[in-house]
Amino acid sequence: MHTPANTLSAVVFDWAGTILDFGSRAPMGAFVRLFAQFGITLTIAEARGPMGMAKWDHIRTLGDLPSVAAQWQARYGRPLSDADVDRLYEVFTPMNAAVIPDFADFIPGALETVAALRARGLKIGSTTGYNRPIMEVVTRLASAAGYTPDNLVCAGDLAAGRPTPLMMYRCFADLGVWPPHAVVKVDDTGVGLAEGLNAGCWAVGVAVSGNAVGLSRAEWAALPAPEQQALREQATAQLKGEGAHYVVDSVADLLPVLDEIEARLARGERP
Secondary structure, three states, rough: EOOOOOOOOOOEEEOOOOOEEOOOOOOHHHHHHHHHOOOOOOOHHHOOOOOOHHHHHHHHHOOOOOHHHHHHHHOOOOOOHHHHHHHHHHHHHHHHHHHHHHOOOEEEHHHHHHHHHHHOOOEEEEOOOOOOHHHHHHHHHHHHHOOOOOEEEOOOOOOOOOOOOOOHHHHHHHHHOEOOOEEEEOOOOOOHHHHHHHHEEEEEOOOOOOOOOOOHHHHHHHOOHHHHHHHHHHHHHHHHHHEEEEEEHHHHHHHHHHHHHHHHHHHHOOO
Protein backbone atom coordinates (compact mmCIF):
# COMPACT_ATOMS: atom_id res chain seq x y z
CA MET A 1 0.00 0.00 0.00
CA HIS A 2 1.19 3.56 -0.66
CA THR A 3 1.74 5.53 2.52
CA PRO A 4 1.68 9.34 2.71
CA ALA A 5 5.20 10.63 3.31
CA ASN A 6 4.43 11.91 6.80
CA THR A 7 2.82 8.83 8.35
CA LEU A 8 3.98 5.39 9.44
CA SER A 9 2.69 2.24 7.78
CA ALA A 10 4.29 -0.64 9.71
CA VAL A 11 6.35 -1.70 12.70
CA VAL A 12 8.60 -4.73 12.29
CA PHE A 13 9.48 -6.48 15.55
CA ASP A 14 12.18 -8.91 16.49
CA TRP A 15 11.02 -11.80 18.68
CA ALA A 16 13.21 -12.94 21.61
CA GLY A 17 14.01 -10.08 23.96
CA THR A 18 11.61 -7.78 22.12
CA ILE A 19 8.14 -9.37 22.13
CA LEU A 20 8.73 -12.41 24.35
CA ASP A 21 11.50 -14.06 26.39
CA PHE A 22 12.51 -11.21 28.73
CA GLY A 23 16.29 -11.08 28.69
CA SER A 24 16.53 -13.14 25.48
CA ARG A 25 17.56 -16.14 27.53
CA ALA A 26 16.32 -19.17 25.56
CA PRO A 27 19.37 -19.56 23.30
CA MET A 28 22.03 -18.81 25.89
CA GLY A 29 22.06 -22.05 27.86
CA ALA A 30 21.63 -23.97 24.61
CA PHE A 31 24.81 -22.44 23.15
CA VAL A 32 26.77 -23.24 26.32
CA ARG A 33 25.46 -26.83 26.42
CA LEU A 34 26.10 -27.23 22.70
CA PHE A 35 29.79 -26.42 22.95
CA ALA A 36 30.11 -28.41 26.18
CA GLN A 37 28.79 -31.45 24.31
CA PHE A 38 31.79 -31.06 21.99
CA GLY A 39 34.20 -30.58 24.89
CA ILE A 40 34.46 -26.79 24.63
CA THR A 41 33.91 -24.35 27.51
CA LEU A 42 31.88 -21.26 26.61
CA THR A 43 30.59 -18.55 28.96
CA ILE A 44 27.13 -16.98 28.86
CA ALA A 45 28.74 -13.60 28.15
CA GLU A 46 30.60 -15.07 25.17
CA ALA A 47 27.43 -16.75 23.93
CA ARG A 48 25.55 -13.43 24.00
CA GLY A 49 28.08 -11.56 21.87
CA PRO A 50 26.69 -12.35 18.38
CA MET A 51 23.04 -12.39 19.46
CA GLY A 52 20.62 -11.51 16.68
CA MET A 53 22.60 -13.25 13.96
CA ALA A 54 21.28 -16.30 12.18
CA LYS A 55 22.16 -19.18 14.45
CA TRP A 56 24.59 -20.83 11.98
CA ASP A 57 26.47 -17.53 11.74
CA HIS A 58 26.23 -17.16 15.52
CA ILE A 59 27.91 -20.55 16.01
CA ARG A 60 30.58 -19.72 13.41
CA THR A 61 31.32 -16.42 15.19
CA LEU A 62 31.56 -18.16 18.56
CA GLY A 63 33.91 -20.72 17.05
CA ASP A 64 36.16 -17.91 15.85
CA LEU A 65 36.59 -16.51 19.38
CA PRO A 66 40.27 -16.97 20.30
CA SER A 67 39.44 -18.93 23.45
CA VAL A 68 37.05 -21.26 21.63
CA ALA A 69 39.30 -21.65 18.57
CA ALA A 70 42.22 -22.60 20.81
CA GLN A 71 40.15 -25.19 22.67
CA TRP A 72 38.89 -26.69 19.41
CA GLN A 73 42.42 -26.87 17.99
CA ALA A 74 43.71 -28.52 21.17
CA ARG A 75 40.91 -31.07 21.31
CA TYR A 76 40.55 -31.97 17.62
CA GLY A 77 43.98 -31.09 16.24
CA ARG A 78 42.60 -28.76 13.56
CA PRO A 79 40.69 -25.48 13.25
CA LEU A 80 36.91 -25.42 13.40
CA SER A 81 35.63 -25.89 9.83
CA ASP A 82 32.34 -24.95 8.22
CA ALA A 83 31.50 -28.65 8.17
CA ASP A 84 31.98 -28.67 11.95
CA VAL A 85 29.66 -25.67 12.20
CA ASP A 86 27.09 -27.57 10.13
CA ARG A 87 27.23 -30.41 12.67
CA LEU A 88 27.02 -28.05 15.65
CA TYR A 89 24.04 -26.33 14.02
CA GLU A 90 22.25 -29.65 13.50
CA VAL A 91 22.64 -30.40 17.21
CA PHE A 92 21.73 -26.86 18.28
CA THR A 93 18.36 -26.54 16.52
CA PRO A 94 16.47 -29.25 18.47
CA MET A 95 18.34 -28.29 21.64
CA ASN A 96 17.13 -24.68 21.37
CA ALA A 97 13.63 -25.66 20.28
CA ALA A 98 13.28 -27.89 23.34
CA VAL A 99 13.77 -25.01 25.79
CA ILE A 100 11.60 -22.46 23.96
CA PRO A 101 8.47 -23.22 26.03
CA ASP A 102 10.39 -22.36 29.21
CA PHE A 103 11.07 -18.84 27.92
CA ALA A 104 7.94 -18.02 25.92
CA ASP A 105 6.27 -15.53 28.27
CA PHE A 106 5.40 -12.23 26.67
CA ILE A 107 7.27 -9.15 27.78
CA PRO A 108 4.86 -7.04 29.87
CA GLY A 109 2.96 -4.60 27.69
CA ALA A 110 3.89 -6.27 24.40
CA LEU A 111 0.41 -7.50 23.49
CA GLU A 112 -1.16 -4.19 24.50
CA THR A 113 1.33 -2.27 22.37
CA VAL A 114 0.67 -4.44 19.35
CA ALA A 115 -3.09 -4.00 19.81
CA ALA A 116 -2.62 -0.23 19.95
CA LEU A 117 -0.58 -0.27 16.75
CA ARG A 118 -3.23 -2.28 14.95
CA ALA A 119 -5.84 0.20 16.18
CA ARG A 120 -3.78 2.91 14.45
CA GLY A 121 -3.96 0.92 11.22
CA LEU A 122 -0.31 -0.15 11.24
CA LYS A 123 0.90 -3.47 9.83
CA ILE A 124 2.88 -5.73 12.18
CA GLY A 125 5.91 -7.41 10.63
CA SER A 126 8.52 -9.69 12.18
CA THR A 127 12.05 -10.91 11.55
CA THR A 128 14.20 -13.21 13.65
CA GLY A 129 17.61 -14.83 13.95
CA TYR A 130 15.83 -18.13 14.64
CA ASN A 131 15.35 -20.62 11.82
CA ARG A 132 11.99 -22.03 10.69
CA PRO A 133 12.06 -25.21 12.81
CA ILE A 134 12.61 -23.20 16.00
CA MET A 135 10.04 -20.60 14.99
CA GLU A 136 7.43 -23.31 14.44
CA VAL A 137 7.57 -23.83 18.20
CA VAL A 138 7.68 -20.10 19.01
CA THR A 139 4.82 -19.09 16.71
CA ARG A 140 2.57 -21.90 17.95
CA LEU A 141 2.99 -20.72 21.53
CA ALA A 142 2.70 -17.03 20.60
CA SER A 143 -0.42 -17.52 18.51
CA ALA A 144 -2.13 -19.46 21.30
CA ALA A 145 -1.40 -16.55 23.63
CA GLY A 146 -2.71 -13.92 21.23
CA TYR A 147 0.19 -12.77 19.04
CA THR A 148 0.18 -13.40 15.31
CA PRO A 149 2.11 -10.81 13.27
CA ASP A 150 1.23 -10.15 9.66
CA ASN A 151 4.37 -11.88 8.40
CA LEU A 152 7.44 -13.78 9.55
CA VAL A 153 10.91 -13.78 8.00
CA CYS A 154 13.34 -16.29 9.51
CA ALA A 155 17.08 -16.77 9.34
CA GLY A 156 17.74 -19.00 6.35
CA ASP A 157 14.71 -17.85 4.36
CA LEU A 158 16.84 -15.64 2.10
CA ALA A 159 20.30 -15.70 0.58
CA ALA A 160 21.59 -13.48 3.39
CA GLY A 161 20.21 -12.36 6.72
CA ARG A 162 21.16 -9.74 9.28
CA PRO A 163 22.78 -7.22 9.11
CA THR A 164 21.82 -7.02 5.42
CA PRO A 165 18.43 -5.40 4.65
CA LEU A 166 17.08 -8.42 2.77
CA MET A 167 14.77 -9.63 5.55
CA MET A 168 13.31 -6.12 5.78
CA TYR A 169 12.84 -6.04 2.02
CA ARG A 170 10.84 -9.25 2.35
CA CYS A 171 8.74 -7.54 5.01
CA PHE A 172 8.07 -4.62 2.65
CA ALA A 173 6.90 -7.08 -0.01
CA ASP A 174 4.87 -9.27 2.35
CA LEU A 175 3.15 -6.33 4.04
CA GLY A 176 2.82 -4.17 0.93
CA VAL A 177 4.41 -1.16 2.61
CA TRP A 178 6.60 1.60 1.19
CA PRO A 179 8.61 3.86 1.46
CA PRO A 180 11.19 2.57 3.97
CA HIS A 181 11.00 5.68 6.14
CA ALA A 182 7.37 4.78 6.86
CA VAL A 183 8.56 1.63 8.67
CA VAL A 184 10.04 1.24 12.15
CA LYS A 185 12.30 -1.68 13.12
CA VAL A 186 12.25 -2.61 16.83
CA ASP A 187 15.04 -4.92 18.07
CA ASP A 188 17.24 -5.67 21.06
CA THR A 189 20.44 -6.45 19.11
CA GLY A 190 22.89 -4.47 17.01
CA VAL A 191 22.58 -6.69 13.94
CA GLY A 192 18.79 -6.57 14.22
CA LEU A 193 18.85 -2.79 14.30
CA ALA A 194 21.32 -2.79 11.41
CA GLU A 195 18.93 -4.67 9.12
CA GLY A 196 16.42 -1.89 9.66
CA LEU A 197 18.96 0.90 9.25
CA ASN A 198 20.37 -0.67 6.09
CA ALA A 199 16.85 -0.84 4.66
CA GLY A 200 16.28 2.89 5.31
CA CYS A 201 13.95 2.48 8.29
CA TRP A 202 13.75 4.06 11.71
CA ALA A 203 15.40 1.86 14.34
CA VAL A 204 14.28 1.58 17.97
CA GLY A 205 16.46 -0.37 20.39
CA VAL A 206 15.05 -2.30 23.32
CA ALA A 207 17.39 -2.12 26.32
CA VAL A 208 16.06 -3.58 29.56
CA SER A 209 13.99 -6.48 28.22
CA GLY A 210 16.61 -7.59 25.74
CA ASN A 211 20.02 -9.04 25.16
CA ALA A 212 21.96 -5.93 26.20
CA VAL A 213 20.94 -6.40 29.86
CA GLY A 214 20.24 -10.13 29.59
CA LEU A 215 18.43 -10.63 32.89
CA SER A 216 15.16 -12.41 33.52
CA ARG A 217 12.22 -10.29 34.58
CA ALA A 218 12.56 -11.53 38.17
CA GLU A 219 16.31 -10.88 38.22
CA TRP A 220 15.77 -7.35 36.91
CA ALA A 221 13.00 -6.62 39.43
CA ALA A 222 15.20 -7.81 42.30
CA LEU A 223 17.94 -5.26 41.58
CA PRO A 224 18.15 -2.01 43.56
CA ALA A 225 17.15 1.05 41.54
CA PRO A 226 20.74 2.38 41.21
CA GLU A 227 21.91 -0.93 39.74
CA GLN A 228 18.96 -0.97 37.35
CA GLN A 229 19.82 2.54 36.22
CA ALA A 230 23.46 1.66 35.65
CA LEU A 231 22.53 -1.33 33.51
CA ARG A 232 19.89 0.71 31.65
CA GLU A 233 22.41 3.42 30.81
CA GLN A 234 25.00 0.89 29.69
CA ALA A 235 22.52 -0.94 27.44
CA THR A 236 21.15 2.32 26.05
CA ALA A 237 24.63 3.56 25.18
CA GLN A 238 25.42 0.24 23.50
CA LEU A 239 22.28 0.29 21.34
CA LYS A 240 22.69 3.95 20.42
CA GLY A 241 26.29 3.20 19.51
CA GLU A 242 24.93 0.53 17.18
CA GLY A 243 22.77 3.08 15.40
CA ALA A 244 19.39 3.13 17.18
CA HIS A 245 17.51 6.38 16.63
CA TYR A 246 15.71 5.77 19.93
CA VAL A 247 16.11 3.37 22.82
CA VAL A 248 13.30 2.27 25.17
CA ASP A 249 13.24 -0.07 28.16
CA SER A 250 10.75 -2.36 26.44
CA VAL A 251 8.06 -2.34 23.77
CA ALA A 252 5.64 -1.14 26.46
CA ASP A 253 7.32 2.26 26.03
CA LEU A 254 7.10 2.36 22.22
CA LEU A 255 3.99 4.44 21.51
CA PRO A 256 5.39 7.88 22.49
CA VAL A 257 8.42 7.18 20.29
CA LEU A 258 6.19 6.47 17.30
CA ASP A 259 4.39 9.76 17.95
CA GLU A 260 7.74 11.55 17.87
CA ILE A 261 8.77 9.78 14.67
CA GLU A 262 5.54 10.81 12.97
CA ALA A 263 6.10 14.40 14.11
CA ARG A 264 9.56 14.27 12.56
CA LEU A 265 8.15 12.82 9.33
CA ALA A 266 5.62 15.67 9.22
CA ARG A 267 8.56 18.11 9.37
CA GLY A 268 10.15 16.36 6.42
CA GLU A 269 12.79 14.50 8.43
CA ARG A 270 13.97 11.07 7.41
CA PRO A 271 15.96 8.31 9.20
